[in-house]
Amino acid sequence: MEAGLLGRKVGMTQLFDESGEVVPVTVIEAGPCHVLQIRTVERDGYEAVQLGFDDKARRLASRSERGHVAQLESKRAKLRAGAPLVPKAGCEPKRFIREIRGSADGVEVGQEIRVDIFSDCAAVDVIGTSKGRGTAGAMKRHNFRGQRASHGVKKVHRHVGSIGQSAYPSRVLKGHRMAGRYGNARTTMRNLKVVKVDAENNLLLVRGAVPGPNGGYVVIRKTNKVG
């Protein structure tokens, strides 16, 4: 399968490399993940591997969540007798479930996938949900420059400037950047250098920042950036 894994952002710190240079790193608790399902072209129309990360207490999981990961006793089992059984992972219900696109060669349902799949990988992409900032002005949201502090500017120092012209188009173009909801959106950080893979403690250290708060879930995959 394509190298991909689910994890949790632990936090940032810094390390020293061989030359004594400081390297900023993000610590990600990556895996172990169970393969919950395999998507095939015949059945689903596309190929992917579904992974689950972080156990959820059974009492908190719904019956469908429990049934997704393990074979449950069912009253209607007799009625369905003869129908082929879908393979189940046979693990605890999971909190965070995502699919990694790509062929499922060499992967079986129930298999455990660990960080060592990244051990010969130079760089990864990390996908997470960025920190929500609520309603934010155009300066914070779009890095606009705002207006001057003096020279006749009154009470509009952090405002956007003109948003359109009078004769043409005499309306505001669609998609014009303004203030509004900022953050809490799927964000991908591409081509983050892998600093260290700690298979023993299921840790992945990447250079630089990763979207989301500490404790937030992330998807890690081998980078799709070429060159």
Added chain:
Amino acid sequence: MSQDIMNLVEKASMRDEPPEFEIGDTVDVHTRILEGEKERIQIFNGVVIARRGAGTRETFTVRRIVQGEGVERTFPLHSPRIAKVEVKRSGVVRRAKLYFLRDRVGKAVRLRERRVDRRKSKEEAQK
């Protein structure tokens, strides 16, 4: 639990025995400098005026006067580029940050010397 993981990660790049000195000490900081292939040791002498941060991020600031101009350098405590920190004198200080030294010039910069070395007395106490 997250903190445990962070401590584990940071421990790998921390010194087992970080250099020992205190605020107000006059120290020689020996830094390794790479010039092409050759490695050279450079010494920065001055008074430790601050320590901040924790884990691998801990740093200390050394202040000295060069040609009448105050110079401060901040070193990462756990940097492998720091060969050693030698304590030359100890000063009597009553606060953790000696930023008040920045406002002082001339003789006022000097700190009263601490006669009894606290670390030595600690070692003796352990005996």
